[in-house]
Amino acid sequence: MSGARESRATAARLAARRTAQFVVAVTVTLAVVGLSRVPYAAVQSEDGELRLAWRFRSERVSACRKLSDAEQAALPAHMRRQEDCTRGLRPYRLTVEVGATAAAAVTGEAAAVSSVDTIRARGAESDRPLFVFRRIPLAPGRYVTRVEFAPVGLGGSARTGAGDEVAGRAPAGTEGRTALRLDTTLTIGPRRVVLVTYDDDAKRMVVRMAVPVR
Amino acid sequence: MLDRARKVLAAIDAWLNRLVGWRYNPLYHSGVLAASLLAVVMVTGLYLIFFWGISDPYGSVEHITTRVFLGRFTRSLHRYASDAAILAAVVHLLRVWLQRRTWGPRALAWITGFLLLGTIWILGWTGYVMVWDVQGEVLAREGARWMDALPLFSEPISRAFDGEHPLPGAFFFLNLFAHVALPIGFGVVFWLHVARVARPQLVPPKRLLWGVVGLLALASVFVPVTMDPPADLFHLPGSASYDVFYAFFLPFTRPLAPGMVWAAGGVMLGVILLVPALMKPKAERLPPPSVVDERSCTGCEQCWLDCPYEAIRMVERTDGRPYLVARVDPGLCTSCGICAGSCAPMGVGPAGRTGKDQLVDAGAFVRGHPLGAGDVVVVSCRQAGGTALGGVGDPPVFAVSCAGNLHSSVVEYFVRSGAGGVLVVSCPPRDCWSREGPLWLEQRLFHDREAELQPRVDRRRVRVVFAGEGERAVVGAALAAFRTEIVAMETAAVGTAMAEDVVDLDRACDPVESADAVLTEKTRR
Numbered sequence: 124m125s126g127a128r129e130s131r132a133t134a135a136r137l138a139a140r141r142t143a144q145f146v147v148a149v150t151v152t153l154a155v156v157g158l159s160r161v162p163y164a165a166v167q168s169e170d171g172e173l174r175l176a177w178r179f180r181s182e183r184v185s186a187c188r189k190l191s192d193a194e195q196a197a198l199p200a201h202m203r204r205q206e207d208c209t210r211g212l213r214p215y216r217l218t219v220e221v222g223a224t225a226a227a228a229v230t231g232e233a234a235a236v237s238s239v240d241t242i243r244a245r246g247a248e249s250d251r252p253l254f255v256f257r258r259i260p261l262a263p264g265r266y267v268t269r270v271e272f273a274p275v276g277l278g279g280s281a282r283t284g285a286g287d288e289v290a291g292r293a294p295a296g297t298e299g300r301t302a303l304r305l306d307t308t309l310t311i312g313p314r315r316v317v318l319v320t321y322d323d324d325a326k327r328m329v330v331r332m333a334v335p336v337r
Numbered sequence: 338m339l340d341r342a343r344k345v346l347a348a349i350d351a352w353l354n355r356l357v358g359w360r361y362n363p364l365y366h367s368g369v370l371a372a373s374l375l376a377v378v379m380v381t382g383l384y385l386i387f388f389w390g391i392s393d394p395y396g397s398v399e400h401i402t403t404r405v406f407l408g409r410f411t412r413s414l415h416r417y418a419s420d421a422a423i424l425a426a427v428v429h430l431l432r433v434w435l436q437r438r439t440w441g442p443r444a445l446a447w448i449t450g451f452l453l454l455g456t457i458w459i460l461g462w463t464g465y466v467m468v469w470d471v472q473g474e475v476l477a478r479e480g481a482r483w484m485d486a487l488p489l490f491s492e493p494i495s496r497a498f499d500g501e502h503p504l505p506g507a508f509f510f511l512n513l514f515a516h517v518a519l520p521i522g523f524g525v526v527f528w529l530h531v532a533r534v535a536r537p538q539l540v541p542p543k544r545l546l547w548g549v550v551g552l553l554a555l556a557s558v559f560v561p562v563t564m565d566p567p568a569d570l571f572h573l574p575g576s577a578s579y580d581v582f583y584a585f586f587l588p589f590t591r592p593l594a595p596g597m598v599w600a601a602g603g604v605m606l607g608v609i610l611l612v613p614a615l616m617k618p619k620a621e622r623l624p625p626p627s628v629v630d631e632r633s634c635t636g637c638e639q640c641w642l643d644c645p646y647e648a649i650r651m652v653e654r655t656d657g658r659p660y661l662v663a664r665v666d667p668g669l670c671t672s673c674g675i676c677a678g679s680c681a682p683m684g685v686g687p688a689g690r691t692g693k694d695q696l697v698d699a700g701a702f703v704r705g706h707p708l709g710a711g712d713v714v715v716v717s718c719r720q721a722g723g724t725a726l727g728g729v730g731d732p733p734v735f736a737v738s739c740a741g742n743l744h745s746s747v748v749e750y751f752v753r754s755g756a757g758g759v760l761v762v763s764c765p766p767r768d769c770w771s772r773e774g775p776l777w778l779e780q781r782l783f784h785d786r787e788a789e790l791q792p793r794v795d796r797r798r799v800r801v802v803f804a805g806e807g808e809r810a811v812v813g814a815a816l817a818a819f820r821t822e823i824v825a826m827e828t829a830a831v832g833t834a835m836a837e838d839v840v841d842l843d844r845a846c847d848p849v850e851s852a853d854a855v856l857t858e859k860t861r862r
Contacts, residue, residue: 156560158580163475164576256493
């Protein structure tokens with residue numbers, strides 16, 4: 124009698140153990156599944172973005188000066204030369220003015236974003252193409268926007284990658300380059316990106332709101 | 338703090354042992370589970386790669402999910418097995434760290450283990466980018482942001498995602514290359530990971546393996562993976578799915594400047610690489626490596642066979658005797674002492690833990706705790722549950738550094754000193770800090786492995802129980818049951834000669850005398 128009771132108790136214990144094993148196994152599996160897909164707010168705010176991105180082949184400039192007799196004498200014989208030249212791509216100045224929303228602009232409200240930067244060519248020889256890459260978060264709305272990309276010291280002085288103020292001398296065919304300018308009103312939607320870029324075919328700045336088709 | 342954390346781990350182990358038994362405790366098999374799950378990932382990945390396209394990553398994954406035969410299932414299993422693999426790998430790493438098994442000869446396994454973990458993590462990252470949904474875009478952008486902080490590129494690689502041009506196919510090709518090529522290097526690092534281990538176990542018990550894979554397969558059927566919306570370079574991702582196992586860093590790193598991320602990552606990496614040095618005991622507490630007493634060595638090669646870390650070589654003798662002699666490489670020896678238990682003539686082992694030393698200690702133990710016919714001596718590995726005994730009515734415990742370190746002569750000595758029985762408490766085999774201690778112990782006591790327990794010892798008086806640090810109750814129950822058996826045996830044996838009493842013992846094996854002789858010899862030396 125007690126033997127039967129004992130075997131019933133053993134069976135019950137075994138069943139309880141099996142149930143616990145099942146519950147633990149399922150719980151752990153579901154935890155793995157759940158933790159592999161936790162919702163995550165990658166961007167918290169509703170702000171959109173004005174993105175300025177382009178690559179630009181600037182003109183090559185060089186700045187030369189005559190070496191004095193004393194300077195030449197100081198050089199080894201095989202390195203003596205008349206002129207000392209610094210070469211590189213011409214830097215450009217990027218001016219960005221994103222006004223207050225178009226409606227507010229009438230009232231003379233201050234610009235939301237205003238910046239001036241000099242874009243210089245990278246690389247040891249300052250000969251990598253210039254590139255612009257700016258991301259400006261903006262609340263949804265309409266913005267009066269002005270973007271200007273102007274060669275620095277065209278026809279006058281230019282700053283090379285080495286930081287010396289030198290006389291600009293553009294190669295043939297590039298002297299006529301003028302500033303690129305975009306004046307427009309942009310509508311920024313919630314979490315939307317508006318891209319201002321340079322269209323190399325049209326030689327002007329353009330606004331894009333979707334990836335171009337390949 | 339580390340010891341407190343280890344006790345928590347021991348409590349979890351104990352609970353799982355009660356639930357599934359120590360043979361199938363997944364925490365004991367975390368390392369091999371990770372390796373096996375990665376094999377599942379590779380097999381499923383091989384199938385998926387046939388259908389994935391560089392020109393339209395999102396579209397091809399969508400095609401796999403909706404149109405390819407078993408595509409959704411395979412993709413789900415691929416991901417869930419990857420997640421489970423990283424979970425198992427982290428558990429394995431935590432175990433090793435908490436058990437302080439990271440320094441000395443184990444440093445290589447620690448460092449290569451981290452290399453493997455890092456590789457798995459990068460594989461997961463590139464895998465998510467291959468889907469090229471919002472989650473993939475978030476991860477790709479974050480990676481690009483970090484890379485841009487390094488002085489490696491003439492232009493920020495984040496520009497690839499600025500929308501000026503379609504994303505170049507080269508990006509996905511490089512990503513695919515990393516995702517597929519890294520597992521090839523994986524094999525080399527894995528080989529290094531187990532290079533210092535004599536007999537690495539590479540697969541978990543079949544029931545455990547198929548149980549885990551079966552559960553993940555069921556999850557793949559009933560809760561298959563989904564896809565976020567496709568990546569859109571002109572739409573900032575509001576919310577994305579987030580795989581905690583592979584993208585755990587996102588909430589921490591996104592608000593930080595990339596330089597800070599690199600600095601924090603560098604500090605963490607430095608600490609991890611320094612763990613072997615930081616965990617190494619100070620010189621005065623450093624366990625000594627084994628040494629060989631060449632006069633006693635008979636060249637039987639058993640220590641060479643039993644050493645779990647291949648720290649012993651057999652070399653030519655210089656004294657002209659016609660057999661080899663064991664030589665321990667101190668740089669590879671972890672001082673587990675298993676060789677001491679494997680040497681019948683007691684000629685090898687770490688100082689203070691050789692068979693001879695154990696007999697001396699056992700002699701002192703018997704003198705301090707006179708044994709009666711119904712008494713049970715508990716011999717416990719220091720890491721096992723036996724050392725936790727000490728309550729009222731509990732027997733004194735004779736502790737050894739590892740169950741595999743225990744010389745069978747000590748067991749015989751206790752029995753012949755009058756103990757009713759000897760209960761040897763060992764860590765469960767897969768939780769042995771010295772890898773193979775419980776295995777060799779059991780074979781020496783019950784299966785005549787060299788340095789075996791002599792046949793004259795009644796095996797009914799010897800019992801081995803596997804119990805981890807947190808399993809005092811298991812030891813208590815085994816002890817109570819064993820005591821009952823011993824008492825019953827003693828009662829039945831009244832008036833009849835016990836097995837060991839009828840054996841003709843020679844003087845050399847007289848335990849008290851031989852222990853005293855060893856003691857005298859040691860003192861003389």
